[in-house]
Amino acid sequence: MTGETFDLEDERLKEEIRKRGAKRVLIQLPEGLKREGPRLARMAEESGALPIISADPCYGACDLPFYEAEVLRADLIIHYGHTEIESSTPTGVPIVYMEARAKIDVERSVKNALEYLEPWSVVGLSTVVQHVHELDRVRALLNAAGKTVVVGDAGRLKYPGQVIGCDYSNAEAISSDVEAFLFLGGGRFHALGLALATAKPVVVADPYEGRAYPIRKEDAQRVVRQRWVTISQAKEAENFAVIIGLKSGQMALDPALKIKRYLEEAGKNAVLLAMREITPEALQEFPSIEAFVNTACPRVSFDEASIFRRPVLIVGEALVMLGRAKWEELLEGGWFKKFL
Numbered sequence: 318m319t320g321e322t323f324d325l326e327d328e329r330l331k332e333e334i335r336k337r338g339a340k341r342v343l344i345q346l347p348e349g350l351k352r353e354g355p356r357l358a359r360m361a362e363e364s365g366a367l368p369i370i371s372a373d374p375c376y377g378a379c380d381l382p383f384y385e386a387e388v389l390r391a392d393l394i395i396h397y398g399h400t401e402i403e404s405s406t407p408t409g410v411p412i413v414y415m416e417a418r419a420k421i422d423v424e425r426s427v428k429n430a431l432e433y434l435e436p437w438s439v440v441g442l443s444t445v446v447q448h449v450h451e452l453d454r455v456r457a458l459l460n461a462a463g464k465t466v467v468v469g470d471a472g473r474l475k476y477p478g479q480v481i482g483c484d485y486s487n488a489e490a491i492s493s494d495v496e497a498f499l500f501l502g503g504g505r506f507h508a509l510g511l512a513l514a515t516a517k518p519v520v521v522a523d524p525y526e527g528r529a530y531p532i533r534k535e536d537a538q539r540v541v542r543q544r545w546v547t548i549s550q551a552k553e554a555e556n557f558a559v560i561i562g563l564k565s566g567q568m569a570l571d572p573a574l575k576i577k578r579y580l581e582e583a584g585k586n587a588v589l590l591a592m593r594e595i596t597p598e599a600l601q602e603f604p605s606i607e608a609f610v611n612t613a614c615p616r617v618s619f620d621e622a623s624i625f626r627r628p629v630l631i632v633g634e635a636l637v638m639l640g641r642a643k644w645e646e647l648l649e650g651g652w653f654k655k656f657l
């Protein structure tokens with residue numbers, strides 16, 4: 318099913334292995350595509366390399382298996398589903414990105430989105446890498462409906478208009494020029510991030526389901542209210558832990574050290590925790606800690622807030638709590654800004 322929905326570039330996989338003379342490849346797939354692993358591994362083996370599939374979770378290009386490749390003595394990493402990001406510093410093992418472009422039609426979902434876009438005439442376009450090749454088509458469909466379309470390019474991500482879970486710089490670059498955004502893609506994760514990052518109305522065109530729906534203002538406001546409550550709770554805490562992410566593109570050691578110092582200057586106690594997966598179970602092992610500051614993936618704090626029993630602030634929120642940043646900066650779309 319996934320092989321039919323996404324272009325996994327089977328021929329390029331074989332070519333890359335042969336061209337590079339790779340002898341041992343580590344194959345990394347995001348959660349929804351892992352089931353394709355055994356098929357891809359067979360293909361890699363036929364091309365002359367010993368394939369090993371990484372079975373650990375992978376949610377982004379911030380989580381590349383460089384260390385695993387070294388210990389497994391792999392000479393090539395094949396990563397599916399994401400594009401490179403600047404924070405993931407490569408080590409010696411080369412990496413090939415397979416973008417897993419979707420092979421599904423977008424027209425029905427975009428046409429359905431027109432009803433929700435009715436109040437606005439200037440629309441920004443955003444999408445994930447799986448659909449970037451469809452942006453021209455979407456632009457034409459919107460133009461035909463009388464809309465002016467803007468696609469942002471801040472130069473941080475590989476493609477204009479592209480977003481990832483914690484980087485909306487392309488949308489932010491055009492936010493003041495547009496009245497609303499159309500997000501092309503499945504699920505609410507990126508669309509909600511887009512609404513928070515731009516503070517603009519967002520309409521989702523979901524090509525997998527062929528339908529469209531708006532991200533209601535209240536949806537974003539509910540998250541914002543919850544974050545304010547979380548900051549207020551953390552303010553009361555005395556004992557903090559600052560989380561340092563161990564994933565390749567999530568490590569923010571210097572910001573974590575700074576936050577520890579700022580907390581201590583504010584009279585709080587602070588320890589450092591280094592971890593890969595930030596889960597309630599892992600945090601429960603530290604019952605004396607009353608609040609956490611997460612310097613790794615910000616979406617863990619946001620999207621999984623309800624599963625944590627204690628506040629897990631992102632960096633910007635910790636700075637607001639400490640009076641070193643303004644709440645308005647977050648409200649105006651600074652949720653994914655690198656403050657430190």
Ligand code: SF4
Nearest residue numbers: 376377379482483614
């Ligand atoms: S949102 Fe989280 S998982 Fe996704 S790229 Fe950013 S840090 Fe990685």
